[in-house]
Amino acid sequence: MSQVLDTPPPAPAATEPAAAASSEDLAALAARHGLSVSGARPSLPRYLRQLWARRHFIGAFATAKLTAQYSQAKLGQVWQVMTPLLNAAVYYFVFGLLMQTSRHVEDYVPFLVTGVFVWTFTQSSLMAGTRAVSGNLGLVRALHFPRAALPVSFCLQQLQQLLFSLAALAVILLAFGVPPAPSWALAVPALVLQFVFNAGASMVLARLGARIPDLSQLMPFLLRTWMYASGVMYSIHHMAGEQSDLPPWVAPLLQANPAAVYIDLMRFALIDSFHADQLPDHVWLLATGWALLAGVGGFIYFWKAEETYGRG
Structure with missing residues (x-):
């Protein structure tokens, strides 16, 4: 007699409800032990508290x-002041002497040096912000912290550098006969507003720079164009006067x-010949x-991509 061997029936496949229940059990288990998704974006109020x-x-x-x-430089921190001063000297030679723009501006040297120092604050903040995330991937991937700390810290670094430059600017103002005045106190709220604007714009560029590495190569050209349009x-008051040939x-x-x-x-705060x-x-x-548009808008724009930084 032959022996008939019956193969056992296949095990039933897991149904979708069972898989869903398993997922719910895992979610409940994680919630019970206070676990959360690693690197998940926190709520905006919590993100502010973390920052x-x-x-x-x-x-x-x-x-x-x-x-x-x-x-690594022999003069060390002196270059914090020397760099914008040398830029101002070049601009004075080109624009003040060769192009004679100084004829239409009273106290042209203080006017020019103030413009160069304040512009350098914005320019350096935005350049540093562009690489705030992409240039610090090791730090971003190794430590857990709100990534907005990086562009804000770079803007704070540039603000500290500007404060060194303002000490030199005060000497230049006095040397060219611009006396101290109560209006100098207006420089404080002006710098606070500029810092908020710079920080917000830096966060926008930090998010874009994290996805578009070539942006850091394009920024010098964009910033140079912006500088020429910023007076x-x-x-600008003289150029846009009644006798100007510019479109209205x-x-x-x-x-x-x-x-x-x-x-x-x-x-206006520092130079008495610059009137309201x-x-x-x-x-x-x-x-x-x-400041509010860039600061608040830039912060929210950066926060929305918080969980993507350092990945990919």
């Missing part, structure tokens, strides 16, 4: 970067340029609006 909790790290990181910036070396829409556009707004506010009629209308509201 504030790391304010000491931000300050220390900015100071360390500033100290190390010129550590660093010439007076150009003058308001130049005067509303955020870089020009912060430069002119600093000139050379400022655009409602200049403080304009400066505040730019």
